[in-house]
Each structure stands twice: as structure tokens, then as C-alpha cells.
Amino acid sequence: MDFSGFEFSQNALNTFKTCPKKFGYKYEQGINWKKEDEEEYYKSLKYGVEFHLMCERYFSNIPVGNFSGDKKYEKFSKWLERVKNVVPIYKDREYLTEYGLSIKIDEESRLNVKYDLAIIYRESGVLCIDIWDWKTENRKINYNDLEKRMQTIVYMSVAYEIIPKIYGKNNEKVRVRMYYYQPEYYLEPIEIKYNEEKFKNDKNKINNLIKEIKKSDFKDKNLNSCKFCEFNMLCNQKNINDIAYEEY
Ligand code: SF4
Structure with missing residues (x-):
């Protein structure tokens, strides 16, 4: 497969880990398979996208829209109130919605991430980024394996590497935290912390996996x-x- 200009993502890495053959179908042959007779499944995806859009509007300080009276969206108001409670807005913090970052992997390819919400600020002089991810699935998520998820590994390592280059001074480090929040089931988010050691491990994992993909x-x-x-x-x-x- 020709990887020139290829943009890796946590989805692509995850697909290869799940099954190399599947990666070939999706990214080499470009086959996108829509599951038939799954109206409910696609409806639920759309529902999730609409809630993400609502949060994006809220944190961008634009009207979120009026969903009252529409039974389909009756959960949205409750969910948004919960999001407001867990993510207070402070004047001295930057709230970046659908925030994308991209890192060069080698001469031909890059690794991209997009955060539902990234909050950048300083606390006691320390540069900080909080990454938020909204979860809207019907099924209650099992949070035990979150730390090992490809999404967590990719999202946190890319932030750790790039944010100091954009916002930092004199090679300072950034404090990275990631929060998964499923408003249907939880009042509080699940917090994952990060450090230099985790970053080095994650960086190795990502680079080794990409090398394996390129040889496959x-x-x-x-x-x-x-x-x-x-x-x-x-x-x-x-x-x-x-x-x-x-x-x-
Ligand atoms: S791509 Fe084929 S082999 Fe791989 S998981 Fe899917 S069905 Fe199984």
C-alpha cells in the first residue's frame, strides 16, 4: 500500500489492531460497508453527532438551539445540564471545540486527532490541557479499560507532544488529563492522568504499530x-x- 500522504488516526490504528485484513478492506481498498437493516444503529449514531454539535455550540458561546417539545431530544437538556456542571467555564481558560491536531510521523504520513473539547490554561504557572470526550451510546460504558484504549493512547500522547510547541515556553512540559463523560449514566467524568513515562510508552506503541502497518x-x-x-x-x-x- 502506498502511504504517501496517508493520515493515520486512532480509528485506523484500532482497525489494524482488531484485524489487519479489515484495515486492508477499509484503507487500502477503500471499501465502506454500511450495515443493512440497521436503521436504529445509524439513528443512534446521528443522535450522538447531534449532541456533540450541541456541546460544540455551548462551548463556542453560540445558541445551542431549542429542543424542548421534541420527544426525540428530551434527554439533551438533562445531558447538557450535566455537562455544564462537570465543565465549568472560566474566563481565563481557552475552550476549543472539535479541536484538531496533526503530528508528522515520517516523511510520508501523519497522525491526526480531533478532540470533542480541549481546554487550555495555566494553573499555578503550569501549562495544562484537559481533553474531553462525550459518550452518548445507549449501553453503559465499562470504564475499566479506558486507559488502555487506542483513543486514550493517541489523544493524550499527541497533546503531550504538540501542546507545549503551540502554547509553551522554553521547552516546558504540559500537564495532560483526559476525561470521558457519558451524561446518560454518570454525574462525574472518568479522569485519566498522564506523565512522561506513559508518554514514552505510548509513543513507542504508536510508532511500532505504524511500522507494522506499513510492512503488512x-x-x-x-x-x-x-x-x-x-x-x-x-x-x-x-x-x-x-x-x-x-x-x-
Ligand atoms: S476483516 Fe474478515 S477476518 Fe477480519 S475481522 Fe472482519 S470478517 Fe474477520
């Missing part, structure tokens, strides 16, 4: 993932196991 012919299959993979019909002539897919 995308023929290896991870058969443990097939039952919730949208390419199950292509690989195994089998339909997706709906329950496993929903859990995935």
Missing part, C-alpha cells in the same frame, strides 16, 4: 473479531452476529 500485506485475519465485523460476509460468507455487533 493485510492478509492476516483475526477470526476472533469476525462475528462483529461488517466484512464478515466478504471473508466468511456469514452474517454479523447482531448482539456481538451491538456490543462492539
Whole structure:
């Protein structure tokens, strides 16, 4: 596969870890498989996008829109109130919604992230970034594995590396924290802290994974993932196991 100009993301890295064959389908062959008869699934995705948009408007200080009276959106007001409670707005902090960062990996490719919300500020002189991620799934998220998630690894390491270059002075370090917040189920967010040691580990993991991807012919299959993979019909002539897919 030609990687010139290729933009890696946590999704791409995660897809390769899940199954190299799947990475090949999606990113080498460009196949996007929409699951049929899954109106509910796509509705729920759209619902999530709309809530993210509402939060984006709130933190950008523009009207969020009026959802009262529309039964479909009755949860939004409650969710937004919870978000307001957990993320107070301070005048001396910068609130950046849908904030994208991109880091050069090598001569031909980059790694991109986009944060739902990034808050940049100084606390007792220390440069800080808080990364927020809204979760709107119907299923209550199990937070035990959050620290090991590819999203966490990529989001925190990129912030740790780049934010001091944009906002810092004289090679100072940044304090990075990541918060996952699922307003349907939780009053408080889950906080993940970061340090130099974690950053070095994460950076190695990311670089090694990208090297592995670049060497791969995308023929290896991870058969443990097939039952919730949208390419199950292509690989195994089998339909997706709906329950496993929903859990995935
Ligand atoms: S069906 Fe299985 S082998 Fe095929 S791409 Fe999906 S996870 Fe990989």
C-alpha cells in the first residue's frame, strides 16, 4: 500500500489492531460497508453527532438551539445540564471545540486527532490541557479499560507532544488529563492522568504499530473479531452476529 500522504488516526490504528485484513478492506481498498437493516444503529449514531454539535455550540458561546417539545431530544437538556456542571467555564481558560491536531510521523504520513473539547490554561504557572470526550451510546460504558484504549493512547500522547510547541515556553512540559463523560449514566467524568513515562510508552506503541502497518500485506485475519465485523460476509460468507455487533 502506498502511504504517501496517508493520515493515520486512532480509528485506523484500532482497525489494524482488531484485524489487519479489515484495515486492508477499509484503507487500502477503500471499501465502506454500511450495515443493512440497521436503521436504529445509524439513528443512534446521528443522535450522538447531534449532541456533540450541541456541546460544540455551548462551548463556542453560540445558541445551542431549542429542543424542548421534541420527544426525540428530551434527554439533551438533562445531558447538557450535566455537562455544564462537570465543565465549568472560566474566563481565563481557552475552550476549543472539535479541536484538531496533526503530528508528522515520517516523511510520508501523519497522525491526526480531533478532540470533542480541549481546554487550555495555566494553573499555578503550569501549562495544562484537559481533553474531553462525550459518550452518548445507549449501553453503559465499562470504564475499566479506558486507559488502555487506542483513543486514550493517541489523544493524550499527541497533546503531550504538540501542546507545549503551540502554547509553551522554553521547552516546558504540559500537564495532560483526559476525561470521558457519558451524561446518560454518570454525574462525574472518568479522569485519566498522564506523565512522561506513559508518554514514552505510548509513543513507542504508536510508532511500532505504524511500522507494522506499513510492512503488512493485510492478509492476516483475526477470526476472533469476525462475528462483529461488517466484512464478515466478504471473508466468511456469514452474517454479523447482531448482539456481538451491538456490543462492539
Ligand atoms: S470478517 Fe474477520 S477476518 Fe474478515 S476483516 Fe472482519 S475481522 Fe477480519
